[in-house]
Structure formats: C-alpha cells, structure tokens
Amino acid sequence: MRDLGTMVWKEWAEFVGNRRFVRVFAIAVLIMGLLPNLERHNVARGNPNAAAVLTLLSLGYAVFAAAILVAQTAPDLVLRERSGRTLEYLLATRLPDWAIFGGKITLAAAVGYVSSLVTVAVQLLATNLIGHTGPWTWTYMAVPQGRLLALLLTPVIAAYMATVGTFVALRVGDQRTAYLVTMLSLGLVALPFLLRIVHLHFNMPWLWKAVGVMALVTAAVVTAGFRLFRREMLVLYLQE
Amino acid sequence: MEEPALVFRGLTRGFSGRLAVHGLDLEVPAGVVFGLLGPNGAGKTTTVRMMLGLLPPTAGTVRVFGLDPVRDGERVRAMTGILPDAVGLYDRLTALQNLDLAGRIAGMEGGRRRRAVEAGLRRVELWDRRDDRVSGFSKGMRQKLGIARALLAEPRLLVLDEPTSGLDPVNIVLLRDLLLSLAQEGGRTIFMCTHHLDEAQRMCGLVGIIQAGRLAAVGAPSDLGAGARPAVRIRCTRLDAGVAAALPLPPGAAIVPQPDGEWRVLLERAEDVEEVVAALVAAGAGVRAVVPEQRSLEDVYLSVVGASPHA
Numbered sequence: 001m002r003d004l005g006t007m008v009w010k011e012w013a014e015f016v017g018n019r020r021f022v023r024v025f026a027i028a029v030l031i032m033g034l035l036p037n038l039e040r041h042n043v044a045r046g047n048p049n050a051a052a053v054l055t056l057l058s059l060g061y062a063v064f065a066a067a068i069l070v071a072q073t074a075p076d077l078v079l080r081e082r083s084g085r086t087l088e089y090l091l092a093t094r095l096p097d098w099a100i101f102g103g104k105i106t107l108a109a110a111v112g113y114v115s116s117l118v119t120v121a122v123q124l125l126a127t128n129l130i131g132h133t134g135p136w137t138w139t140y141m142a143v144p145q146g147r148l149l150a151l152l153l154t155p156v157i158a159a160y161m162a163t164v165g166t167f168v169a170l171r172v173g174d175q176r177t178a179y180l181v182t183m184l185s186l187g188l189v190a191l192p193f194l195l196r197i198v199h200l201h202f203n204m205p206w207l208w209k210a211v212g213v214m215a216l217v218t219a220a221v222v223t224a225g226f227r228l229f230r231r232e233m234l235v236l237y238l239q240e
Numbered sequence: 241m242e243e244p245a246l247v248f249r250g251l252t253r254g255f256s257g258r259l260a261v262h263g264l265d266l267e268v269p270a271g272v273v274f275g276l277l278g279p280n281g282a283g284k285t286t287t288v289r290m291m292l293g294l295l296p297p298t299a300g301t302v303r304v305f306g307l308d309p310v311r312d313g314e315r316v317r318a319m320t321g322i323l324p325d326a327v328g329l330y331d332r333l334t335a336l337q338n339l340d341l342a343g344r345i346a347g348m349e350g351g352r353r354r355r356a357v358e359a360g361l362r363r364v365e366l367w368d369r370r371d372d373r374v375s376g377f378s379k380g381m382r383q384k385l386g387i388a389r390a391l392l393a394e395p396r397l398l399v400l401d402e403p404t405s406g407l408d409p410v411n412i413v414l415l416r417d418l419l420l421s422l423a424q425e426g427g428r429t430i431f432m433c434t435h436h437l438d439e440a441q442r443m444c445g446l447v448g449i450i451q452a453g454r455l456a457a458v459g460a461p462s463d464l465g466a467g468a469r470p471a472v473r474i475r476c477t478r479l480d481a482g483v484a485a486a487l488p489l490p491p492g493a494a495i496v497p498q499p500d501g502e503w504r505v506l507l508e509r510a511e512d513v514e515e516v517v518a519a520l521v522a523a524g525a526g527v528r529a530v531v532p533e534q535r536s537l538e539d540v541y542l543s544v545v546g547a548s549p550h551a
Contacts, residue, residue, distance in 0.1 A: 002347070003345075006341070006344040006345055009341075009344065010330070010341050010344075013330075013332075013333055013337055013341070014330055014332045014333060017332030017333065017373070018332060084328075084330070084331060085324075085326035085327075085328055086328040086329070086330055087328070088322075088324040088325070088326060088328050089322065089324050089327075089328030089329075090328070091294055092292050092294065092317060092320070092322040092324070092399075093317060093342075093345045094314050094315075094317040094318035094345065094346070094347075095345055096314055231294060232294065232295065232296070235289055235294045235295050
C-alpha cells in the first residue's frame with residue numbers, strides 16, 4: 001500500500017502543477033453546474049414533466065462532468081510520461097506494476113468523482129442564488145434516487161473510465177484520440193438501454209440493482225486491469 | 241571469489257523479426273566501471289532494459305548479482321540506480337520533490353530520506369535551487385540532478401546512459417572523480433553507456449563494444465589496442481618519399497608519411513624498430529625522435545564499427 005501511496009503522491013504533485021488542467025476542470029464544472037439552471041425556462045415552457053426532465057438533465061450533467069474529466073485525465077497520466085520522457089525512469093524503479101497502474105487510475109477516478117461533486121455543488125448554488133427566493137432547494141439531492149446516482153454511480157463510472165482510459169493510452173499515442181475512445185467506452189455501458197434490451201426505471205430497487213451491476217462490471221474491469229497491466233507493455237511502447 | 245555483478249549468457253532479443261541483441265556473452269566483475277560503447281541502434285538500450293527486467297530476453301540469460309531480472313525484477317531494480325538517456329525528471333516538480341520522490345520510491349523513511357535528499361542536492365550544488373521547478377533548469381543542471389537521484393539510495397549497481405551529456409568540462413571532471421571514488425571506495429558497480437570514447441578510456445576499467453547487437457570486443461581500454469600490430473612515429477630530417485621507398489626495411493615493415501611531417505612505421509615485431517632506425521641513419525636521415533604508438537580505444541572502436549580510422 002505504501003508503493004500505491006507513493007504513486008498517488010507523485011501523480012498528485014504533478015497534477016497540481018498542471019495549470020492547464022486546473023483551467024479545464026474549472027470550466028467543465030462551471031458549465032455543467034450552470035447549464036441546467038440556464039436551461040430551466042426552455043425546459044419548463046409548456047412541458048408537464050418539466051421538473052422530472054430538469055432533474056434528469058442536472059444529474060446527467062454531473063455524470064458527464066465526471067466522464068469528460070476522467071477521459072481527459074486517465075490517458076494523459078500515461079501519455080505525459082511518454083512525452084515528458086519520464087517513462088524510462090519510472091519503469092526502472094522498484095515500484096511494482098500494480099502500484100504504477102493503481103496510482104494512475106486512483107488519481108483519474110478521484111478527479112472524476114471530485115468533479116461530479118463540485119458540479120452538484122455549483123448546480124445547488126446556481127439554483128438557490130440565481131433568481132430564487134424562499135427556502136433552500138436541494139433539487140435532486142433531496143430525493144434518495146438522486147443521492148444514490150450522484151454519490152454512488154459517479155465514482156463507479158469514474159473508476160470504470162479511468163481503467164479503460166489507462167489501457168487506451170497504451171495503444172493510442174494521441175491525446176485527442178485517446179479521449180474520444182475513452183468517451184466511447186461510456187457508450188458501451190449505455191448500449192443495453194439504447195438497444196432497449198434493458199428499460200430505465202427510477203424506483204429505488206431498480207436503481208440499486210443498476211448501480212450494483214455497474215459496480216460489478218467496474219470491479220471486473222479494474223481487476224482485469226490490475227492483472228493485465230505489465231510494465232513490459234510500456235517498455236514496448238517506448239521501443240516503438 | 242566475489243560473485244560477478246553482471247553475467248550475460250547468449251543474451252538475445254528480437255523485435256518483429258529483427259535481432260536487437262544477438263548472443264551477448266559477457267561478465268562484469270563487481271566494483272568495476274564498465275563502459276558499453278556502440279553507435280545508435282547497436283543494442284545498448286535493449287541490453288540495459290533486459291538487465292533491469294523491463295524486457296524478457298528472446299533467448300539466453302542475464303544475472304544481476306546472481307538474480308534473474310525476469311523473475312526478480314523488483315529486487316534487481318531495488319538495488320539499481322539509473323540515469324536514463326533523457327534523464328527523466330518530472331518537470332512540474334521542484335528539484336527537492338524529484339529527489340524526495342526517488343527516496344519514497346526507494347522506501348526510505350522520513351528522516352533518512354530528508355537527510356539523503358539534502359546531501360544529494362548539496363553534492364551536485366543544487367541545494368540553493370531546491371524549490372525551483374525542474375522545467376526551468378538547464379541541461380547540465382538536469383543531468384546533475386539526475387545523477388543525484390540515481391545515487392540517492394546508495395545502489396549496488398549504477399546504470400548511467402551518457403552521464404556527461406550536457407555537462408561543462410569542470411563538472412565532467414567532478415563527475416568522473418565522483419564515479420571513480422564510488423567504484424573504488426564504495427565497491428559499486430557502474431554500467432555506463434556512452435559515445436564518448438575519451439570518457440570511457442579515462443573512467444572505465446572494462447569496456448565492451450557492441451555493434452549490430454553483437455559484442456565485437458571486450459577488455460580493459462589499454463588491453464584492447466594491445467593486440468594490434470606495433471607501430472612507431474619517427475621524426476627525422478633529410479628524408480623524402482624516394483629515400484623512404486628505397487629503405488631496406490625488415491620483413492613486413494612499412495613506412496608511411498604523415499600530414500604533420502612525421503613518419504609512421506608499421507612493424508611485424510616491436511624490436512624491429514632498431515633495424516628501421518639503423519636503415520634510416522645509413523640512408524643519411526637525421527633521426528630526432530622515435531615514439532611507440534599507442535593504439536587508442538578510438539582506433540579499436542572505429543575499426544570495430546566499420547568507420548575508417550586515420551591512416
């Protein structure tokens with residue numbers, strides 16, 4: 001665990017020095033936090049299900065904020081080692097393979113989760129401070145379904161995408177392509193719903209089950225990641 | 241007898257049908273500065289990667305202090321300090337953070353780590369710049385910091401790729417002295433890849449020349465040239481090409497004029513030089529100096545890698 005801590009410390013120390021990413025992070029959470037509030041009037045106009053649509057939209061933005069930031073961060077943590085020519089040193093250290101991989105996906109997943117929480121906070125502030133009077137409104141966080149999806153589904157999705165993004169970066173050397181391929185992996189999760197193999201419900205038993213299934217899929221992907229990741233893959237990457 | 245630091249036996253590695261390293265056989269004793277010389281693409285980096293367990297060999301074996309890097313890669317890397325060709329410092333971290341990271345990776349505890357980091361930064365005269373980001377460092381400063389990082393955990397084996405690259409002459413001398421003292425006093429083995437033949441000649445107790453993945457020559461720098469045909473440089477007056485061509489030289493000897501006005505005489509045996517001098521004096525030449533020619537590492541290297549040495 002100490003080796004994992006060392007890797008996370010290293011990734012974090014580098015991460016906070018990346019001013020470009022801090023800007024991207026701030027812009028993403030602000031847009032995802034403010035957009036639902038700005039769209040409120042368009043959605044509400046003549047729509048009997050306005051409240052439900054707005055709730056889903058807000059929640060979707062929070063999940064999307066996590067997704068885009070993980071898809072940006074996970075490949076970047078690998079690609080930056082290559083472009084910065086630090087990969088050779090990292091691989092020649094005594095750090096075990098699992099710690100190198102674990103450090104990268106832990107930070108990427110944490111970035112995703114934190115971004116979704118900050119997005120939720122911005123949404124709440126925007127709802128309550130812009131043109132709102134009366135008592136504090138918790139929007140979808142007031143209902144158990146909303147809390148379940150915002151607090152439990154987002155870290156699961158972030159961990160899934162962090163693992164996929166890290167492996168994508170082993171094969172794709174370009175940041176933009178790696179980002180797009182990682183984002184597409186989110187489409188794989190949505191595929192059963194789009195093909196109408198699985199139908200969406202918003203009752204608690206169904207949502208618990210859905211989050212549970214997604215957590216199992218993520219656990220399987222992360223476990224496979226730890227088993228399959230070998231520093232030899234990165235060395236061959238250098239050799240190319 | 242002490243166990244060799246490195247043993248390579250028939251070490252081979254191929255990539256997509258091309259052999260990067262082919263049947264490498266080599267032993268490096270412990271406590272020696274070994275220089276691996278060779279042109280770009282000769283197989284030096286692939287050899288180092290197999291040595292550290294980063295690439296498994298296609299055939300053959302390598303042992304580092306008796307350990308197999310394929311099975312015990314983590315233990316091999318734990319006893320190795322490395323300075324890669326690109327140095328590989330984290331630009332967004334400060335000099336202090338870079339060394340602190342190396343200490344953490346090496347598993348050094350807080351107090352010991354802090355002392356080692358400070359000593360390392362002071363050793364390479366970067367203590368005053370400890371809180372500066374590495375992105376603002378010159379190539380020489382990066383190289384020095386990379387060396388401090390490689391030495392931080394006092395490894396048994398140091399692997400240095402072009403260690404003097406980017407250093408000014410004063411720092412090259414300091415580094416050379418440091419490495420030699422590490423090898424002599426600390427008993428460390430230093431495995432160095434370099435293109436600088438002069439550096440290898442001065443620093444290495446043993447060198448190997450690798451060409452197209454094969455080890456073409458190995459030995460002490462002074463011994464490598466010893467097997468060559470003896471030659472002397474003669475400075476004399478009253479000798480021209482016509483007289484030189486008519487000299488009664490011993491069997492197998494040849495005399496060649498040099499651009500600097502001296503004459504280079506190739507001999508079959510070193511003692512034939514007396515006969516050559518006698519022939520020159522008999523022909524009326526005034527012999528001022530006779531200097532035995534040392535065949536340099538550069539001559540050996542150039543002849544091995546296929547470039548033509550000076551005549």
